[in-house]
Amino acid sequence: MAVASISVSETPLVLYTLRLADDALILGHRLSEWCGHAPILEEDMALANMGLDLLGQARELYSYAAKVEAKGNDEDKLAYLRDVRQYRNLLLLEQPNGDFAQTMARQFFYSAFADLYWRAMMKSGDATLAAVAAKSEKESAYHLRHSSEWMVRLGDGTAESHARAQAAIDHLWAFTGEMFCTDAGERGLVDAGISVDPASLRSQWLRTVADVVGEATLDLPSSGWMQQGGRDGRHSEHLGHLLSELQSMQRTFPGAVW
Amino acid sequence: MYTQALNTSDADDRHIEDAGRAAAFQARIDAEERIEPNDWMPAAYRKTLTRQISQHAHSEIVGMLPEGNWITRAPSLRRKAALLAKVQDECGHGLYLYAAAETLGASREELVDLMLAGKAKYSSIFNYPTLTWADIGVIGWLVDGAAIMNQIPLCRCSYGPYARAMIRVCKEESFHQRQGYEIMLTLARGSEEQKAMAQDALDRWWWPVLMMFGPPDQASQHSDTSTMWKIKRFSNDELRQKFVDATVPQAQYLGLTIPDPGMKQNADGHWEYSAIDWDEFKQVLAGNGPCNRDRLAARRKAHDDGAWVREAAQAYAEKRKHRQVAQAAE
Ligand SMILES: [Fe+2]
Ligand SMILES: [Fe+2]
Numbered sequence: 001m002a003v004a005s006i007s008v009s010e011t012p013l014v015l016y017t018l019r020l021a022d023d024a025l026i027l028g029h030r031l032s033e034w035c036g037h038a039p040i041l042e043e044d045m046a047l048a049n050m051g052l053d054l055l056g057q058a059r060e061l062y063s064y065a066a067k068v069e070a071k072g073n074d075e076d077k078l079a080y081l082r083d084v085r086q087y088r089n090l091l092l093l094e095q096p097n098g099d100f101a102q103t104m105a106r107q108f109f110y111s112a113f114a115d116l117y118w119r120a121m122m123k124s125g126d127a128t129l130a131a132v133a134a135k136s137e138k139e140s141a142y143h144l145r146h147s148s149e150w151m152v153r154l155g156d157g158t159a160e161s162h163a164r165a166q167a168a169i170d171h172l173w174a175f176t177g178e179m180f181c182t183d184a185g186e187r188g189l190v191d192a193g194i195s196v197d198p199a200s201l202r203s204q205w206l207r208t209v210a211d212v213v214g215e216a217t218l219d220l221p222s223s224g225w226m227q228q229g230g231r232d233g234r235h236s237e238h239l240g241h242l243l244s245e246l247q248s249m250q251r252t253f254p255g256a257v258w
Numbered sequence: 259m260y261t262q263a264l265n266t267s268d269a270d271d272r273h274i275e276d277a278g279r280a281a282a283f284q285a286r287i288d289a290e291e292r293i294e295p296n297d298w299m300p301a302a303y304r305k306t307l308t309r310q311i312s313q314h315a316h317s318e319i320v321g322m323l324p325e326g327n328w329i330t331r332a333p334s335l336r337r338k339a340a341l342l343a344k345v346q347d348e349c350g351h352g353l354y355l356y357a358a359a360e361t362l363g364a365s366r367e368e369l370v371d372l373m374l375a376g377k378a379k380y381s382s383i384f385n386y387p388t389l390t391w392a393d394i395g396v397i398g399w400l401v402d403g404a405a406i407m408n409q410i411p412l413c414r415c416s417y418g419p420y421a422r423a424m425i426r427v428c429k430e431e432s433f434h435q436r437q438g439y440e441i442m443l444t445l446a447r448g449s450e451e452q453k454a455m456a457q458d459a460l461d462r463w464w465w466p467v468l469m470m471f472g473p474p475d476q477a478s479q480h481s482d483t484s485t486m487w488k489i490k491r492f493s494n495d496e497l498r499q500k501f502v503d504a505t506v507p508q509a510q511y512l513g514l515t516i517p518d519p520g521m522k523q524n525a526d527g528h529w530e531y532s533a534i535d536w537d538e539f540k541q542v543l544a545g546n547g548p549c550n551r552d553r554l555a556a557r558r559k560a561h562d563d564g565a566w567v568r569e570a571a572q573a574y575a576e577k578r579k580h581r582q583v584a585q586a587a588e
Binding site: 025029032033035036037038039040041042043044045048049051052055056058059062075076079080099100152153154156157158160161164245246248249250253256257258 | 319322323326329330331332333334335336337338339342343345346349350352353356391441444445448449451452556559560563564565566567568569570571573574577
């Protein structure tokens, strides 16, 4: 039996929930890649903590997407049996870990957004999403604090750490714009009070980011060009490799229960 | 007081004084009192414990690698989260244990440096590779299971900080053990392919797990003084036997075969196992196990790649301190 990817009936709510779930899973997976290899043991603990928070979010969101879709999919089918074009996470989150500065800058840019986003989503008219938001907001507040502290330590640490932190910011900046984009389907959900318009959070995000980056004695790039495509399944080449590892057992042993 | 005295008569006095203290120390041990960091203790006690606790800490940290090898490939989201949490627990164990070792006057940095230089040991079991998902089940079931057998008596170890760390660690290890067994149970009730995977993992790990209890009693170097100091309460062979007796029925329940055709149950109920290949054990200890080089290389790489991060954190902390001092002076 070939292991075909599943098909998903992507109503706006299903698609929207999958985007959030994919964000959490892909970033959680990236963080889990550090396990056993971090610069200090305390950071092994912290990276795993953040990864576990995100995996927990992903599981709740996939389960909810499966329930809304009501076509017999479940969290594992959605995670393990969709291919790269069906994944809808932000490009930022699939970027490789790189060095520790790159991992922290990725975490910082995303957590500064996620914290605002989940806080706003606590008022969602969808009770399940509001509940996920309430839990995720607490988690992302910690992720933001942790990654902000590292941005400052690295930026204002040694010449080498400063250079690495600046390089990480410069490299990842072009992936931050996608966080604030919506499509027609999602705008319908915003109008219905189910989701929030991320564009409305942009100025506050920029303030938070600029404050921390300033304290870290680093600079934000002036370039305005932003990459997009993740939300529509047009990814970087990195995601396919991540998925081939993530999905290898489910693809090798079709239908097995673990 | 532990440094060598140059003045002979002083040294003689010290010797008499220390003999008195040593007797009082042993009396406390015999009375099952806990020794705490600020208490007087013989230099050899301190050295033995520092070695044992730090080896234990290194084992927890190196032990993250074989299981960490499967986090990114875990077959379901539930298993992935559970495995990441488990490996994180092992890191936590390493941290408590380094902290316990530090109460004896060694620093974590120097202990880690010894390990990275190949001068300190860690458990030989982590020099075997994890080839399939079933290895994650077997490690939880047997490796954590053997660790529990070794560590439960350590919860009553005479040295307070070590005993307390072990109480905390044992609780988590028994959770890991149940989780590993549950993975095995799922495989044993799965497809033929999954059953074969489970059996293959047991075949590969069984003998190395028995070696985790250390050399046979006749050959063990440290047991005598460790027993006198109540660091060790059971011999290697006693613990190994307990483990085998507990494990055989578990394997039977799974429908798996322990790869020891000569194994038999004696009239007293104990399971008698065949001779262990101690040459293999010696080879692994000497650095020739299948993964020794990879494990050390991975730990060294993490350490070296992380150097600039640790330097940055330190430089920042110092800058901050200076700024605070400067502010206070204004
Ligand atoms: Fe442990
Ligand atoms: Fe464990």
